[in-house]
Amino acid sequence: MKPKQLWQREKRGLFIILLSLAITAIILAIFPSKAAAAIAEPVFTTGENIATQVQPLGTTTISGNLVYRWQVLTNIEGCIVTNSPPKRYQYAQWYGTSWIYSGGGGFGPCETGGFFALAGQTIGVTISNTNEGYFCLFWGTGGVTLNEPLHKKRVCVYQSASLTYEPYTEIPLVYPPLPVIDPKTGVANFETRFTNIDATGASTSIALDIDYYLNTDEYGTTNRPDMIQASFIKQGGLFTSDEQVHLQRKLILPLVTGNNATLMPVAHDFDDGTYTTYVNFWNITTNGVTFPATNIVFEFEIDGGVIVSETIISIENGLTAADEITYQECSLTNLSGCFVNALIYLFVPSDGSLDQFLSLWEQVRTKPPFGYITGVIDQLEAVDTNATAAFTFGDVPFQNEIFSPLKTLFATGLWFVYAIYFLIRVQKIRL
């Protein structure tokens, strides 16, 4: 067959494939980054109201306890903590009919499996102490099985010492991030908090060697479990019961004073297998300044009790300086600046003109036909991420050696069959 004939026969298929890729690219480029970032997680500035999706209703008393209540307008899941001295965590249990019970201090909700998923409901958290501070409802897209940091999104109310309710609109909670200072050079480093991570040791004494920068305000802070934690997920879900207890809890890691590298002893008895490690540097407030959350995802494989491989999957520092197009000085000695300014003025759209599209989406996201899609997505995101397998094969000898190649074989077969189907489908397309 001549190339021209081949082109005539296959051009419509190629066109549709290119169209599919373009649509996928548009969805990936625009929807999650711009719309989701701006709508679901607004850019916070000092003193700005951050309660865009959860409406505090005030307080009520249930069983003799003061309860803060929120009307949740959109789907959320996560856990509830307080974020003010003294550090006191309120952990949420599954929402029943009207409120969430809070536990005692000193426990993070995500350590105790206290996740919740809510939509269009009124919830509350019991305030059982009289400490002044911010009480926050935090939510994220999942639990320890996802690599997004927990506590990423939040809405807070302020509780004064006299237990009076303060309007949420007056909460100056989240501050713009500051650059992290490289302690070696003293230079502001906008690019990274984490620089490297290694797993060392053998199965009974694994340690994480984590290199990260601290800001000068963070020096001297030690033993801050609210600042940095790590969790481990064994791939394949074939835990022994003992491992499961250890691996699904978050480990509290210490901070090293004035240093940018530390060895985190993990010291659990890891069986052979591949482990995904999530290390989160959460938003914390030091001396009145909140630093941005960062996380690192890391994999290591243990075989025969020895670490045989390790890979850094991703480092999300949340500190990358934005590449902003800015006006330059226009003068006789800098004529190029004048041209740059003119081009910016003529062709660079303002943030406001683009952001107004986001409000359009908010108006229709719950309306047909979009509401059917967003509603289903919200429902899917509300699924408990901590589900355990309905049945397992127990501790079968060589199970990894058997199942891993089998899965690879099945996956290869699936792709092969799909490729054939896809080719046949493309040929049947009418343009």
Added chain:
Amino acid sequence: MITDVLVLFIYYFILLIVSVISLAGDVTISGSISAAIAAVKPYYMSLDMIFPMVTLLAIFAIQIVFEGAYIGYRLLKWAYTKIPGIT
């Protein structure tokens, strides 16, 4: 400025459509969807031990995007042919 004006035109065009759509009531999705998924997930995880469920989901996603693109193209083409003078 030029881009802003173009963006503004597009914005008002979409606003016109959105205003009509906004007149419709909110869609109510039954909470039983997440309950159903949650009920299925343990079995999904069990199956995932030996069968590459992620691959299956990826194939479904690719096919849905592909067919969506095709339908979108057909719709655009249909609308295009409705313009007077174009056959």
